[in-house]
Amino acid sequence: MPAAPDFPAAPDRAPIKRALISVSDKTGLIEAAQALSRMGVELVSTGGTRKAIADAGLPVRDISDLTGFPEMMDGRVKTLHPVVHGGLLGVRDAPEHRRAMDEHGIGGIDLVYVNLYPFESTIAAGADYATAIENIDIGGPAMIRSAAKNHGYVAVCTELADLQEVLAELNASGATSLELRKRLAARAYARTAAYDAAISGWFAKTLGEDYPRRKAFAGELVQTMRYGENPHQSAAFYRFAAPRTGVATATQLQGKELSYNNINDTDAAYELVAEFDPKAGPACAIIKHANPCGVATGKTLAEAYERALACDPTSAFGGIIALNSKLDAATAEKVLEIFTEVVIAPEADEAAVALFRKKKNVRLLVTGGLPDPLAAGETFRSVAGGFLVQARDTAHLTAADLKVVTKRAPTETEIRDMLFAFTIAKHVKSNAIVYAREGQTLGIGAGQMNRKDSARIAALRAADFGLDLKSSACASEAFFPFADGLIQAADAGCTAVIQPGGSVRDEEVIQAADERGLAMVFTGVRVFRH
Structure with a gap:
């Protein structure tokens, strides 16, 4: 294990003189580059990012001006160079690092803004093997990790929101705080970990390895919650990079914030009602504590709801209602007659939404579709010291x-x-x-x-x-x-x-x-x- 060098303490405030920008998603790029340029920050960039900045009339150096090497091998090799990584990893106040940087003409890079090749969306779209491989970013994660390691001096951004936090501090004081740089570094490593998890998971699936030697998965924070199953438990909700249609993809049209138990029960309800193809007719499932207390089909959605409710109207009080078809006004009127925590449906018409507005605390979710009950996938459950993984139960009998x-x-x-x-x-x-x-x-x-x-x-x-x-x-x-x-x-x-x-x-x-x-x-x- 390498011993920790005796480096000087990192500064609380670090100015930004040079920024390296290389982004796949260019949303907000020009506005951010303009803001940095106005502050006198030198911009260095690569390929399409450099062209976009230059086309906007902003001064920007090509990465090859720093490295002395052109981009090569179809862009696979452009930032993997000592001048780049020395500029990111060099500890500015360490005499040996400063001497090496001066000797080899390595200038410090104080800000890195990199978002990665869109591997997750590429495989979600069903890309072939060769296309997926070409969308594995190498230089991007390497720069992110280098910058994050040297967060004592370098601010690393993997999303536009990160960069906006940096710009806010620069506008306020002309420098970034060590506290912010630490937070950015933590986010950066989480991003590269999630990226690697997506790649390793795809490789395992491609090779037919359901249960590889090491299994990694990652999610993006949707919300932190007031508490979990009980008030003394903390909780949060995360979404996978390519989620199945369902509660994780739902849009909340109204109502209080969803709780841990709400989400768990709503997922159970929607997975159940999705077993009934809306082409075969309306269906309703009412769930309480992750168990159905009534399920029914009907000629209309309102009838399906009434028949489901009849099974156990006592337990349905304060429950979750899942529908397999568009929520209409007639059904909404029936649903709102008793206290309900959550209603989830593929869609809701305007008349139904208007009725729900009169009950502001009732949560109304729409998803745009139903989860596919036959889709392959996995479920996870934690145990002491590990977790269990199994294939989703896709049993469907005729x-x-x-x-x-x-x-x-x-x-x-x-x-x-x-x-x-x-x-x-x-x-x-x-x-x-x-x-x-x-x-x-x-x-x-x-x-x-x-x-x-x-x-x-x-x-x-x-x-x-x-x-x-x-x-x-x-x-x-x-x-x-x-x-x-x-x-x-x-x-x-x-x-x-x-x-x-x-x-x-x-x-x-x-x-x-x-x-x-x-x-x-x-x-x-x-x-x-x-």
Whole structure:
């Protein structure tokens, strides 16, 4: 490990005499260059950035004037030079560094403004391998890291907002503060780390390595929160560079700031309702504490909402409502009749938005689309000292996937009800039992330690709200380990059961179903959710 040199303390205030600017995204470039030029800062730049500054009539030196070498190899080699990195890394007040800089004609570079080749957006757009490789920036991250290491003297900016902070300090005092330079350095290393994470992740995916030796991922801060799940926990919300459509991409049209629990529950609600293609008709999911308390389809969105609400109107109070279609005024009127934390939909018409304005605290989010339930991806969960990674659950069953295991085969209506119920069960905390009929949940039992209790609780909830389970379908997200849970469901009134199968007591469970005249199918797919 290198020992720390005995360098003089970095100055609190550092003037900027020379700035190196090399940006892929040129938004705000000319205005920033004009501001620096007015302050007497010498501008040095590369390629297209230099041309843009020069075309604006501003004095700017080409990087080759410093290095004595032209840009070469299709621009791959232009800033990787001792004159550049010596100017960035040289400790101005260290005698040995100053002597080397003077001996080799290396001038200090006091400000670096670099934003990187757009690798993340390039791969998100589906670029081919060669194009992706060419959009891996080498010189940019190297300059950023050099400048960040020498933040005692150099201000490093990777975004226009960073540069605007620098300009504000220069306008106020003619120099940058050490405190600001430290903050900029921290942001710079976070940016290069995120960039490298995107590249390593893309390479692993390209090579078919689902779980490489080292796994990195990064997010961009969306908001810090007042607290997390509980008031004594701090929390923040981050978004991936190329996020799936959903709560992370939503636009909040109105309402209070989203909390940690709001975002968690809203994500659960929207992922569930996205299982229902809007082309097949409107659907609504109502979520409380990440569990559905009612899900339904309908001829209209308002009807879908009313049918979802009927499953458990008590739990729906203060819940999250997710819709798979454009929110209209008729649905908005219904939704606003009870207290609701969040409503999320692909779109909302003006009449609906106007109604929501009367309830200023209700959060209304629109996303422009639905998350693709079949899209590949990963989920993450922290554990002590590490984290778990798994593929997203993209299980999507059709009638062709079902294996009839009882003497009585299900009717077409029962098959539709079973598939609907199993889709909901996929989004219920285990152990899960869902009763459903005609595109409506009737009772949901979630998160119990045994399946019999889940079946019993789901039936009790249905009874509490006057919902008859006669001729309903029952879905279990995992196999029945004993016949007792199935018997509980049969006694509640269901006539068709869908479950993965695979228990050592499957024959016992099938026999119990046959004795009660039930139709039962196995899916061969378990959809646990913990």
